[in-house]
Amino acid sequence: MTDTPLKTAPETVAELAADTLRFDSFGLAPEILRALNEQGYVHPTPIQAQAIPVVLQGRDVMGAAQTGTGKTAGFSLPIIQLLMAHANTSASPARHPVRALILTPTRELADQVAENVKAYSRHTALRAAVVFGGVDMAPQTAILRNGVEIVIATPGRLLDHVAQKSVNLSQTQILIMDEADRMLDMGFLPDLQRIINLLPKQRQNLMFSATFSPEIKKLSASFLNNPVSIEVARSNATSENVTQVLYKVEEDEKRDAVAFIIRERGLKQVIVFSNTKIGASRVAVHLVKQGIKATAIHGDKSQQERMAALEAFKRGEVEILVATDVAARGLDISEMPCVINFDLPYNAEDYVHRIGRTGRAGAKGDAISLHTDKDERLLTDIEKLIKQKIVRLQLAGFVATSLHTERRPFSNSERAGRPSDRSERNERPMRSYQPPREKIDPWFLKPYEPSANSQATTIKPAVKLSVEEVKPQKKAALLGGLVKAS
DNA sequence: AAAAAAC
Known part of the structure; x- marks a missing residue:
């Protein structure tokens, strides 16, 4: 399925090992190998x-x-094998107990995982x-009443089915918690606990998480039994x-x-x-008004x-899919060249998840984030978590330029003495800004000079742009903010 | 502070 990334040059020991391995070297059943063959999969990630x-x-x-590493197949192939190998050992097959949950x-993630498993x-x-609900x-x-061995579920609706007695979890041998960090963030712990109480004490547990927070470690310590740790990407990276x-x-x-970036x-x-x-809906409407094919996806939609x-x-x-964090994790959508953060996420970890939607399967990706003065603290949190500084650029026509009374970029001299606060300038923001259609290059960049050992030095802009020096005092201010952060 | 998830 789309879950398995394309192969790239091996970089780590694990990748090297994986390269010489084939799916048929795991002793998987012919039925499973056949399904893999049909999809053209030979080498595991x-x-x-x-x-x-x-x-x-x-x-x-x-x-x-993280998603895009082939995680879903990583757990579903062996559990299918395990369930096949120990088929019909249940004392009461008529009760159709669920065997893997x-x-x-x-x-959306439940739906997607189910498609893979099927x-x-x-x-x-x-x-x-x-x-799932909704x-x-x-x-x-x-x-469910007809009998299934594998159930893929969101917690709330599963508990509904439990209450209706349409599902029997008393003989579930394997529990998989996907995106466990997300489940914690979303306050699923009580539901999770309720579900786990319904399962046999003796069972196999698999827990997957994109980030490895102290809370996740705690959850792992309480639910997992002497677990084997598997890590592919550097955690929180x-x-x-x-x-x-x-x-x-x-x-x-x-x-x-956003409209400007998309168009340009x-x-x-x-x-x-x-x-x-509400923000997601508004952005989508705005983009559509600008002739961009956009739609919103969030929890208030049916x-x-x-x-x-x-x-x-x-x-x-x-x-353009304008989304809340409902889409931040798990969703495997191929060919995602770019992710834009209209807002910086409140949780630094969500930043990792959001930009994990691009650069999948060895492909290159761009992550563009908008930020305002108020976001400095969020930014320092994010940079601390990802252990790198993100390159700061300026967007021509914004902050300092043509959104205002004059519909053209300011000249350097104009920009130089300009107060950043709009109220000081006594200007009214323009409601619908139309970027110039002609071939006036509306972009310019002020490259932020990263510290010597920052990885940001390797980053190059995705579009060709003219470059302009950052004013020394501005640079010092930027650096000051970052030094405090680290 | 906000998002997600059960009717």
Whole structure:
């Protein structure tokens, strides 16, 4: 499925090992290998190479892996194998006990994991069902009552089915918690605890998390039994394939800035992240008004609308998906060349997740974030977490230039003495800014000079731009902010 | 502070 990344040159020992390995060297059943063959998969990814043998041994696993690493296949292939190998050992097969349970934090992710599991198990007798809220319960109930071995679920709806007695978890041998850090963030712990109380004490546990916070370590210590740690990417690290930049704008310029960036770079298949549901909707509306094919996806939309938006985006009918953090994790959408943070996320970890939507599977990606004066603290948190400084650039036509009374970029001399606060300038923001259509290059960059050992030095802009020196005092101010951070 | 997830 789209879950398995393309191969790139091996870099780590694990990757080297994975390169010489083939799926048929794990002792997987012919039915599974056949499904893999049909999809053209021969070599496992690093996390698959590490996870498959360990899961097959029946060990608990704590996996630190971002999406796009082949994580889903990493756990679903061996659990399919385990369930096949120990088929029908249940004393009461008529009761159709669920034998493996996969929990995810969002409905879309549940759906996606289910699609993968179904594809990998299609030649086996195993049945899988996906269960999440926002849609009619009756069809789910019917499938569950008919009997399934594997359930993929969001916690709330699963507990609903438990209350209705349409699902029996008393003989579940394997529990998989996907995106466990997200589940904690979202306050799923009580539901998680309730579900775990329904499971047999003796079972195999697999927990996956993109980041490795103290809370996750605590959860792992309480739910996992002597787990094997599997780590592919450096934890809390962002992909080296992703070029990260920051553009400073004023709050009321953000929507225009996003439209501008999309148009100027000719971006297609971009996720724009907003911190709020209302913000996401507004940005989408604004982009549509500017003739950009955009739509919003967030938790206030019906499940039908959410699925339709995602489908339209995957098909390319919608080019810009404006999303809340509902889409930050897990969703595997191919060909994501760029992610834009309309707002910087409140949690630094969410930054990692959001920009993890691009630069997948060895491809290059751009992560563009807008920030305002108020975001300095968030920025220092983010830079601390990812252990690198993000290059700060300025966006022509914004902050200091043509959004205002004059519809052209300010000259250097004009810009130099200009107060940054709009009220001081006694100016009214322009409501709908139309970037110049002609071939006036509206971009300029003020490269922020990173500290000597910063990784940001390797970052190059994605578009050709003219470069201008940063004023010494401004540079000092920027540096000052960063020095305090580290 | 806000997002997500059950009716």
